[in-house]
Amino acid sequence: MVGVEAFTDWVEFETWPAPGCPTCGAGFLSGEDKLDKVETARSVSWRKEEAWEPDWIHGVLSGHLTCNNERCGEFVVVGGTWCVGDSRDPYQQYAERLTLRFFHPPLQFIRIPEKTPDETARAIRDASSLLLANPSAAANRLRQGIEALLTAKKVKRFTIATRRNGSTFRDRLTLHARIEILRKSEKDVADLLEAVKWIGNDGSHESGLTAREVLVGARIMEAALYRLFESRDPEMERIVRKIIKNKGIRKRT
Numbered sequence: 349m350v351g352v353e354a355f356t357d358w359v360e361f362e363t364w365p366a367p368g369c370p371t372c373g374a375g376f377l378s379g380e381d382k383l384d385k386v387e388t389a390r391s392v393s394w395r396k397e398e399a400w401e402p403d404w405i406h407g408v409l410s411g412h413l414t415c416n417n418e419r420c421g422e423f424v425v426v427g428g429t430w431c432v433g434d435s436r437d438p439y440q441q442y443a444e445r446l447t448l449r450f451f452h453p454p455l456q457f458i459r460i461p462e463k464t465p466d467e468t469a470r471a472i473r474d475a476s477s478l479l480l481a482n483p484s485a486a487a488n489r490l491r492q493g494i495e496a497l498l499t500a501k502k503v504k505r506f507t508i509a510t511r512r513n514g515s516t517f518r519d520r521l522t523l524h525a526r527i528e529i530l531r532k533s534e535k536d537v538a539d540l541l542e543a544v545k546w547i548g549n550d551g552s553h554e555s556g557l558t559a560r561e562v563l564v565g566a567r568i569m570e571a572a573l574y575r576l577f578e579s580r581d582p583e584m585e586r587i588v589r590k591i592i593k594n595k596g597i598r599k600r601t
């Protein structure tokens with residue numbers, strides 16, 4: 349199913365990447381040809397310029413897409429911008445490029461295992477709404493999701509620090525320090541979370557992050573959540589231990 353990843357860059361009408369419906373997960377969304385597309389006032393005024401070229405045209409778009417699954421029929425509100433630029437089609441000079449910055453309900457982002465702590469799941473859902481509109485804000489929300497995950501995993505948030513005069517105070521641990529604590533028991537998961545943390549750090553820098561970069565972080569976070577909450581099957585692990593102990597599925601006599 350096509351998810352939000354198809355919209356981290358501009359798309360064309362000719363090769364519309366029909367996204368999967370976020371509500372039913374079975375149908376796909378279309379109706380892109382009926383979106384309301386208007387030129388900005390500046391784009392209209394530029395048309396009077398002598399040097400004007402078609403690729404000066406730009407504007408905003410809004411409207412809704414509809415799920416083609418008859419039993420669902422969900423409407424998804426969208427908003428964004430468009431412009432005329434070089435086509436990806438080698439036989440065509442210009443194409444209308446659509447940059448979608450908003451989908452509601454948001455398109456499929458990452459899967460959240462059922463046992464994920466509520467606060468982490470909420471942070472991921474927020475990040476999915478923010479991803480195209482403000483990737484750095486989405487990265488920041490993912491970071492908060494990691495903090496909540498560590499709290500749920502009982503990793504301490506504070507340490508007792510000592511001032512120069514000898515008195516002590518509660519000092520908040522950095523995210524990095526907390527991941528290091530988790531590393532003692534969950535090395536692989538700590539590696540994954542550390543990578544997401546580094547991506548989040550990039551988001552607080554001036555240039556910000558692209559939606560595609562944040563999506564990489566989200567995918568890594570998904571892997572961490574699956575490792576913690578999904579791939580663990582205590583019953584299966586018990587069977588595995590038994591097979592290893594018996595050196596076979598049947599008990600040796």
Ligand SMILES: [Zn+2]
Nearest residue numbers: 369372415420
């Ligand atoms: Zn649907």
